[in-house]
Amino acid sequence: MHRNKVVLATHNAGKLRELRALLSETDLECKSQAEYRVPEIPETGQTFFENALIKARNACRYSGLPSIADDSGLVVDCLQGAPGVHSARFAGEKATDSDNLKKLLQAVREFSAEERTARFQCAMVYLRSESDPSPLISVGTWEGRISMTERGRHGFGYDPVFLVIGLKRTSAELEPQEKNRLSHRGQALRQLVEQLRKEYLLRSQNTARRSTG
Numbered sequence: 001m002h003r004n005k006v007v008l009a010t011h012n013a014g015k016l017r018e019l020r021a022l023l024s025e026t027d028l029e030c031k032s033q034a035e036y037r038v039p040e041i042p043e044t045g046q047t048f049f050e051n052a053l054i055k056a057r058n059a060c061r062y063s064g065l066p067s068i069a070d071d072s073g074l075v076v077d078c079l080q081g082a083p084g085v086h087s088a089r090f091a092g093e094k095a096t097d098s099d100n101l102k103k104l105l106q107a108v109r110e111f112s113a114e115e116r117t118a119r120f121q122c123a124m125v126y127l128r129s130e131s132d133p134s135p136l137i138s139v140g141t142w143e144g145r146i147s148m149t150e151r152g153r154h155g156f157g158y159d160p161v162f163l164v165i166g167l168k169r170t171s172a173e174l175e176p177q178e179k180n181r182l183s184h185r186g187q188a189l190r191q192l193v194e195q196l197r198k199e200y201l202l203r204s205q206n207t208a209r210r211s212t213g
């Protein structure tokens with residue numbers, strides 16, 4: 001059977017791992033953008049959605065295939081929503097996860113545990129081609145609090161300081177499957193896959209109708 005190919009438009013190895021795991025139960029054939037030498041593109045948007053579209057369009061342009069992109073970040077209430085769309089580069093252009101974590105813990109150190117409410121947000125898009133005028137879109141939000149110290153070894157980015165609401169663990173202390181079941185990215189991707197299933201079903205019904213018709 002023909003499998004639908006899709007390029008996962010990210011340079012972030014942690015994200016790529018999570019997206020692949022979540023899509024492994026579909027019949028989509030996932031390609032990394034490295035396979036098509038897709039160059040990084042500046043994320044100049046003011047919203048998660050604008051940036052997701054910029055990345056997805058860039059991947060379609062270089063691969064000639066449909067693509068999925070996610071733009072995500074951590075929104076911290078006592079920091080007026082920072083780091084937000086700047087999460088990947090909070091501590092500077094070349095910042096590592098560890099630099100960003102240090103800067104965040106420093107920035108929230110004067111706030112109490114109750115004041116450290118935060119959420120991960122994710123905007124996801126599926127673009128059929130570079131000029132697709134109606135991408136499939138979805139969002140996910142995951143509520144939590146910023147912890148006082150780093151804990152856990154799983155995940156990536158801000159996971160070691162994100163205390164999940166209702167659990168006494170950080171998202172870095174969750175097994176990968178559990179994180180995917182709860183996370184902003186998991187929520188957004190499941191909604192996107194639902195929309196894709198409908199689209200593929202319609203497409204195959206139309207093809208069958210044409211060939212019998």
Ligand code: ITT
Nearest residue numbers: 010011012070071072073074087088156157158159
């Ligand atoms: P791509 O743009 O190539 O996908 P990126 O890391 O630059 O990679 P974003 O611009 O979407 O991706 O920035 C997302 C940042 O937000 C990411 O680098 C982390 O710092 C943080 N982040 C997003 N989702 C996260 C998660 O599930 N766990 C921990 N941190 C996360």
